[in-house]
Amino acid sequence: MSVQENGATAVADAATTEVAKRLLIDGKLTTTERTFASYNPATGELVGYAPDAGVEEAEAAIRAARRAFDTTTWSTDVEFRIKCLDQLYKALRDNVEELRELTIAEVGAPRILTHGNQVDAPLEIVKYYADLLRNTEFTEDLGDVEFRGQPHRRWVEKEAAGVVAAIVAYNYPTQLAMAKLPAALAAGCTVVLKGAPDTPLVTQALAEIIAEHTDIPAGVVNIISSSQVAPGELMTTHPDVDVVTFTGSTPVGKKIMAAAADSLKKVFLELGGKSALIVLEDADFATAAQFAAFSICSHAGQGCALTTRLLVPRDKHDEIVAQVAGMMQHVPYGDPSNPKIYMGPVISEKQREKIHGMVERAVADGATLVTGGEKVDPGWFYKPTLLANVDPDSEIAQEEVFGPVLAVIPFDDDDDAVRIANNSKYGLSGGVLTADEERGIAIGRRIRTGTFSVNGGNYFSPDVPFGGYKQSGIGREMGRAGLEEFQQLKAFSKAVTS
Template sequence: MATDPHRLRNYVDGEFRDAADGRSTEVVDPATGEPYTTAPCSGPADVDAAMTAAEAAFPAWRDTTPGERQKVLLRIADAFEARAEELTATESRDTGKPLHITRAEEIPPAVDQIRFFAGAARMLEGRSAGEYARGLTSLVRREPVGVCAQVAPWNYPLMMAVWKFAPALAAGNTVVLKPSDTTPASTVLIAGIVGDVLAGLGHPRGVFNVLCGDRDTGRLMVEHPAPAMVSVTGSVRAGHEVAATASISLKRVHLELGGKAPVVVFEDADLDRAVEGIRAAGFFNAGQDCTAATRVLVHESVHDAFTSALAKAAAATRTGAPDDESAYYGPLNNADQLARVSGFIDRLPAHATVLTGGHRIGATGYFYAPTVVAGLKQDDEIVQDEVFGPVVTVQPFTDEAQAVAYANGVEYGLASSVWTRDHARAMRMSKALDFGCVWINTHIPVAAEMPHGGYKKSGYGKDLSAYGFEDYTRIKHVMTSLDA
């Protein structure tokens, strides 16, 4: 069974299967630090079987109409709603996230995003047919790219699975999706849901396949000759490796990587609103979000008051187990991530000051206190590198030019925000900030209709929106003689 709490399985060509060589890995509950199930550790035979299934299913799925694909996605969305509690419980167990947060903040957007791409399937846009050379008519076809190899991260395993498979299927592609080895359970559950919908509507189950496994499994997927496109959400290191490997066979690559979002607070901002917005966006999901509000830049005239208020708000933010209704966030996802976050604090320079937090909570699980660090310089490690934990840094700036220089002075370019009452300043900043998203007087909301993706070492390609949908298509020029 897909939902067997003691053993997860791959989903290949409509069947749940163990790894061909029997290898498996333990899946650890981050709230306890103890293993609670096992998942396959897929090898070459498993990857080949999944890719073969996706290749075999592609012609039939490619030839479906947009309306038929829409119907599939709408049924999947309905199934997500019907099984919302099961999805919530599975996701929370795997990630340690509070149940009440997952139920309210992740399941409804995931359903909405599937429904958006169901509609997008029927709204392809392009240049109209016309005569651009005498006696010849040209038109443009948009076609699916083929088999898509997709790798999802551990911070939002359910939602990132949706961001990947929904546009791919809507465009007519077939999918082999790998969840993180630390959070495979919700993706395995999704596989059963999608497979049942496909079969119920008479489509090949091989349209959607899920492989559990480790980094080597992902590498095998990228190396396999079947995929025409590779989509990965993960670290910059992973992006480098995927891009290099995919380049050998010239596969199309879609990368959503790390972030180090600047949050620029000017002296005229509503400081109470900014403190609460940054607290919420900085500590949501334990700061394990590449768009998290983790790097705050505050005008020097309000720096001390703002920093004190933010530290107080952070100290009042609770972390706890999934069933803790008062918890705003849960544990870090795994032992390695706990060690990474702790390492940043342990290595702080002497001029830095931890205003609150900066330590693990409890002896079991991977809980970390909400942390605010001040007294930092632009070239400090914790300012330049992604922490991916409940840690917010604060730096003062003197004027708008310095704010822009500090904000852009990192290798990432995913998301940013500006807090000001001055409309002209907000517009200048939105132009100057070198990030794929600029929020004004808010931070972290996304909309299915709007693109999500970054610049520089944050990767390339867009998720969500019509732009994300188009990333899963290819363009063909067709020209015909009018004399025929």
Template sequence: MTDRKQKLLEAMAVVGLGTHPQSLINGELVDGTGSEVQLVDPFTEEVLFTYADAGNALAANACDAARQAQTAWAKGISAAARGQVMQDIGRAVLEKVEPLATIEAIIAGKPIRDCRIEVTKVAEMFAYYAGWADKLHGEVIPVPSGHLNYTLREPLGVVFQITPWNAPIFTAGWQIAPAIATGNGVVIKPSELTPLTTVALVKIAESVGLPVGLVNVLCGLGPTSGQAAIAHSAVRKVVFVGSPETGKRVAVAAAEALKPVVLELGGKSANIVFEDANLEHACLGAQAAIFSGAGQSCVAGSRLLVHKSVHAELVGMLSKGMNNIKLGDPLDDATEVGPISNARQFAHVRDMVMNAKNAGASVLTRSDTKPQGYFVPPTILDGLSNTATAAQTEIFGPVVTAIPFEDEADAIALANATNFGLAGAVWTADVGRAHRMADAVRAGTFWINSYKAIHVSSPFGGSLNSGFGRSSGTDALMEYTSAKSVWLDSAPTPRIAFGYVS
């Protein structure tokens, strides 16, 4: 057994996992019954585990368990008590930062310093939504008929959540916390490639009071385990985070069952730099926008739009700066960029770079030898138009396409000339221009002289091929509840209205 796998197994034991990936159904770790799935260390390319897809029967058991536990969670205890359990979960997660970060770093290939931050953010998510658990107030509506009309916010029941491989535990917390704060049960299916920290998170939650069975984790494949959960009668809503292609299939499956969806999909976000910007700050922002997380982020600033007068200067600064980025072992505290998370994505990113080069791009990259594993070095594609495949297709790697623009109108046109609408940013000293760009660029999140700042309290989501619905802030509370309108006739002699009241 390698040292890395030994470290992984030790970390798994600390957070309540077994010796291999298993689903968590009604509080029990259970082996699947389906086809084999391999978990590979993206740094060493070692096969760490082979496990069985959960399968249809476990998916049904998970949904049944969530349905049974949800009623008691929503009606059997007070909202304040739900909030207290969630506060306890947040504190328990903070006590397990190191083992959770170690698992994430090995399985997902993320630098461990990033993983530690993401685990602490998960604790913050539970604390934030804990505060909302007893504050879901309805409204009293002044209808003209003399009735007392008020609304209630009610939980949906059981929701099915599908999360991706690029930020497993972060996305799990992002989705689970608002769902249970509003009284729902959850069945969650993390990516089959990175399931461990999601199971660990729920095990930790159960250890401090989360009712057994309220949140169940399916370890397995989308076309089998995922499809079975979507079709189950207990599931009232489907939430998916991932690629547009898979999102479309999820939406179709949910539509066939007449179930609403929230889709948080990809992006091709424009990071816009004007000639009056502080170029040093803009360069650092551009690095963070595309190279952090090895570019495996839906909000990555993968299109760098730069005013023509400073385009060459900024590209030169970015090219020089990326040579100082530390690539290496995700378990090394000094590592800033780790490998691509899996072999399939690694091949996709390399193919996209090669195709861009063949299409005439000037490829600027590091000259040093890459580390072992699925590494793609930070890369700039210069000399392509905004209509090029590399400028329109989500690469999902540390690869940025640098494109010059003429003026403000041109920058807006280029930024919006995409099928995505997730995020964007502008770097400028002109306050008026900054607000004009924020208003004009189609994006669910837009930064001014910044990039990639997100927080659980702020709504997040996109439009077009970036999906729809919102998955954080108070908007998420609305996604996980439905409004009930209650009418009380207060007249001494009730008037039975036939149709619309007046």
């Protein structure tokens, strides 16, 4: 199936209308003398230009966030925060079609995915935190104790953690921003949000929506884009930043954690994954094949929690591989604006080259290339790829690919499957398919990951905490746990004199 057959020309035509976005710093939408280009990964055509913030703009954004936190009532006025979150939710819903079309063009996300986790679903996170605030107590009474013959009353107050530096990745820019921004605002923090250099326009579109359609005070939310490394480095080391939250690769997350250590900032990280889907011998193999094939092709494999390792019973390996290969060959890929397309391109030629290199090395290491392993032009497409007989210790089984590449690994029994699944520096997600639900849950409890799916269960929801074990990150986003990441606890005690 060629890209041309799926109508990439329409996307190219749409991309010729250049998009220009602005920074949001201290309540003002501004431009910079320097800009950088953003390209449509389905065609390679220009989408538009983003302002290229430097250290000066990042410094101004941090200064504005510090002033807003220290000198306004944002951190203490819960009712006003609820009002502003309600406004933000309405504004995002009113502008959802702009976000949708921009996401298709800049991110390369298929239209069908924008009605789920790319655009529509993340907006509900804003509503969730507005509603959570309505039902959240910021004080916990611990009761009285007697000390040296006198009663003492104790309680704990939950306070905003301060100024937040939030840095997001390119693969789900709206979702990643919504996993950080609403929770931080609900907690009473002020924020400097930096979009990914590969997808800056989507994040800057959020800046314009906030500035033009909400009463969020100047300095409470600042949003910048940059092609440079220096602004991000400043955000993670600046003495006026209290919290750093980052979504991206594990190597970059390690650098951010090290940089933040000098000032002991609170850090939480949502990093990489190499999640395993275990197919037990009692599962329906046809269903398992469809689930595995379409999961790895979701957003061209550019999802940290996707199950990129398929663990199968050794004596059923070839049978399951054949069924997965058949399913992969029917995954419709091409022009992401086409509502019938399931898989779009990867984000860049650089990323495509990385994927292809890993596939070539996997074959050289002894894996069997069953289907795929090819680049498709124009744009930055990579065919759905299946590798069989994969060594669980090999690079392709251990390192994150971030492309539509599935590695099939045989196992001998339940214990062996658990051992292989846990044989990873990552611990983000995983899943099991079985006719015995209790057996599946028991296996899930042995897998060291932050999320786990039994028989295709969907854990992604605004009220469910998301994050990982080991080198998949620290902390949790979404749910009540996501709010608590942006809070500090202060214990009070007073002597009772009457």
